[in-house]
Amino acid sequence: MNSEFIEALNQICKNKGIAPDIMFEAIEAALVSAYKKNYGTSQNVKVTMDHETGDVRVFAQKVVVDNVYNNLLEISFEDALKINKKYQIGDIIDIEVTPKIFGRIAAQNAKQVVIQRIREAERNIIYEDFLRKESEVVTGIVERIEKKNVLIDLGKTEATLIPNEQIPNETYNHGDRIKVYIVEVKKTTKGPQILISRSHPGLVKRLFEIEVPEIQQGIVEIRSISREAGSRTKMAVFTKDPNIDPVGSCVGYKGTRVQAVVNELRGEKIDIVKWSSKPQEFIVNALSPAKVINIEIDEKEKIAKVIVPDYQLSLAIGKEGQNVRLAAKLTGWKIDIKSESMVEG
Structure with missing residues (x-):
């Protein structure tokens, strides 16, 4: 390997946002494995790469001992002193053992590590980017x-x-x-x-946030959503500002805002109702477009008994029970609907 490789490596690190030191450490670790694989040694070895020239050197690491029992891992105190008179028992000596043809093996392994690290870095960038977009619409x-x-x-x-x-x-x-x-x-x-x-209720919420400035500004809040994707959604909205109609804000002038969301959802029906902290009021609103004559609630069991005009019964229940089912999910209350004649009878 040479300085051109190092230059290219540094440029890649810069472009991909990878610290060069991390890349060099990974390459050196890979070269240790490559050395052991190709030279079948059980020595303790370390590989260093010059960060400017790209030169690779392999060192056998040996411990200085009185009596040598393992030539691969140990060196006698006597031999250590021949190398440097400052060595003492227990010191670790680096002895260069770089093979002549190791440069080619090193280049091949370094290339594989660089490719792998680039792939990992790119995956990490994508992960971090989309992690920030969790619960968002793209x-x-x-x-x-x-x-x-x-x-x-x-x-x-x-x-x-x-x-x-x-x-x-x-x-x-x-x-x-x-x-x-x-x-x-x-x-x-x-x-x-x-x-x-495409079926998550969060999609509806985010689409309205895109279309309705009052929601973006925090003036109007979406308090709850119940959805049967592709068919119908109910959404409860609220505002603290008495001068603003939260439902009207979401519907828009001549229905333009709600229609934009409906178009994106390929014609899904959307009922927008006013949220209320009073259960009776909220349940009545949630059953829209049906009209309610009377409502009694059981706070303990969270059951609401609702009476509607005879001609409104099918509307209140909805096709295959959809309207009352979505209203129950929206409010968190079990809703029992009866018509006037059913109660009187």
Whole structure:
């Protein structure tokens, strides 16, 4: 190896954000293994690489002893004094044993270590970058579909949108630009593993944060979301400012804000309701668009008994029970709905 290699190595370290000392330590450790593998020795050896010239030297490390029992690991006090009269019993002496052809072996191993470390550094950069984006929304491009998995190009890396995290009945085509929610980022031996989702309630929350300045500014808060991806979402919003309508802020002028989110979710219905600290009020709001005549709550059991007009019963329950199911999930209360005639009867 030579100074050109060192120059190139330092440039790579600079570009990839790797400390040169870490790279040199890794190369030296790899060269120790390479020496032992090629020369079948059980000596204690160390390898040094000149950080400017790239010259590699191998040293056998031996302990100074009175009586030598192992020539590979020990040197007599008498022989040690021939090298340097300052040596004492117990000192460790470095004796150069660099083979003539070791430079070629060193170059090959150094190259492998550099490639490996660059790969590790790049993986680490990607991991740190996406770890900061956990619970955020990013835009990706559909790369390909393998069986039921959709591979999404996120720029620096790929992530797999697994069936459970897809919106039911949503179709994905090569080249489509879609927004995905980053659920979790894990560090694995094969690099960062990024779990992305289109069905997570967090996607709806982040999309509204993008569309609604009042949410970005903290004036309007999203207090809870319940979602059945691809079909319907209920979202409860709140503000401390009496002059602002939190629902209206999220809907936008002529529905432009909510429509932008609906379009991104391929037509998913979104009900935006006002959050309240009063359970009765919140449950009534959550059952929107159905109207409620009366509500009784059991604080201990967290059960709400709701009465609605006869003609509103199917609306309150929703198709296949969806409206009441989402309202229950949104509020955290079990909701029992009956019509007026059912109660009177």
